[in-house]
Amino acid sequence: MTTPTANLSELLLIGGRSGAGKSTVAWEVSALLQERESAHAFIEGDFLDQIHPAPADDPHRSAITARNLAAVWGNYAALGCRRLVYCNTVAVTESQMLTEAMGGSVKPIGVLLTAEAATVAERLRGREIGGAYDAHVERSARAAAYLEAHAPAWVRRVPTDDRTVTDIAAEIVAHTGW
Structure with missing residues (x-):
């Protein structure tokens, strides 16, 4: 098992539209890494900016995301952690902000999960109950x-249509070299 040097941290960014499988795959990546005894932390990025209303000086909530990531990562790093799995819709487009928030020397590894519109619609239909389904599908298409x-x-595109979560996670872990 290889681990990064003490000075270098590694950040696996998992991004993708709603319904592409980000959260499910990220949890499976973490489970696979645990099975392999590969030290890491996992953060669901959506939880770092859940404040309403958005601060007037931070309408896209990127500053609060960076502050919260810095605080949480600081705690993990103090325990010797050097690898982070991070998932969020736009994570792969925010690598600079996220690596800066982690501080020090950070190597980003990006994965963009993709899925066809029909696959996304089916997945979202299974989880979106109530009146938000149509809006969610539209937001997913825009994303x-x-x-x-x-x-x-440099971000690797990984299709998720007609694939098992286990297979997708195994491909991602192989891509990281962890």
């Missing part, structure tokens, strides 16, 4: 277009 246009070339 997919944004991510396609703005995700850096």
Whole structure:
């Protein structure tokens, strides 16, 4: 088992549109790393900016995300952790902000999960109960277009259609070398 040097941390960014499988896959990546005894921490990025209303001076909540990540990562790093799995819709487009929040020398590894519109619609239908389904599908389509246009070339695209969560997670872990 290889681990990063004491001075270098590694950040696995898992991004993708709603319904692509980010959270499910990230949890499976963490479970697979645990099975392999690979030390890491896992943060669901959506939990770092859940404040309403958004601060007037931070309408996109990026400053509060960075502050919260710095605080949580600081606690993990103090325990010797050097690897972080982080998932959020736009995580792969915010690598600079996230690596700066972690401080020190951080190597980002980006994965963008993709899924066809029909797959996304089916997945969202299974979890969105009530009146928010249509709005969620529309937001997901906008996010997919944004991510396609703005995700850096170094980010690996991983399709999730017709694949098991276990297979997707194994591909991602293999890509990290962890």
